[in-house]
Amino acid sequence: MWNFYFVVIMYVTSLGLSHRTQTGKFICKRCGETVAQAEDLVSIPSKLALQRWNKTILGKPHITTQKFENPQGAQFEVVTFSEASVTSNEDAHTEATWFPGYSWRISACSRCNFFLGWKYQPVNFNHMTFTENDKFYGLIMDHIIQDIDSDSLVIIQHPNAR
Numbered sequence: 001m002w003n004f005y006f007v008v009i010m011y012v013t014s015l016g017l018s019h020r021t022q023t024g025k026f027i028c029k030r031c032g033e034t035v036a037q038a039e040d041l042v043s044i045p046s047k048l049a050l051q052r053w054n055k056t057i058l059g060k061p062h063i064t065t066q067k068f069e070n071p072q073g074a075q076f077e078v079v080t081f082s083e084a085s086v087t088s089n090e091d092a093h094t095e096a097t098w099f100p101g102y103s104w105r106i107s108a109c110s111r112c113n114f115f116l117g118w119k120y121q122p123v124n125f126n127h128m129t130f131t132e133n134d135k136f137y138g139l140i141m142d143h144i145i146q147d148i149d150s151d152s153l154v155i156i157q158h159p160n161a162r
């Protein structure tokens, strides 16, 4: 008996098989630093969004994507994360927030300082009444790049006998 093994390597970039290989991440558009993991994507809808739609991002379906406008008229397509590896400015602002009840802090790439989005924390955040879990991040889709890890290589072996 002869066994033939056909090794099929599929690079998963779309729906279907990608559901079991959610190991993708986002990297800084400017320098390639890892800034967020696909598993940390969360949907946090805001009534203040100009537009809101669902998108499949890094194999994760139904991720809330929102378009916001700042008082200067600049528009941003934003996705939200429970965690992100970014550096956030000390100053927390409450004016013109897109998430009522939350203040925002400018967040940038910790390696190259490229502007990536905002860190949101409850207004009057303090460690007596809130925990770090109450925060989230809104990152600008145009400033980050989706990157599928090598873990997403799926190797299927087909044993064949004749």
Ligand SMILES: [Zn+2]
Residues within 6 Å of the ligand: 028, 029, 030, 031, 032, 033, 109, 110, 111, 112, 113, 114
């Ligand atoms: Zn960077």
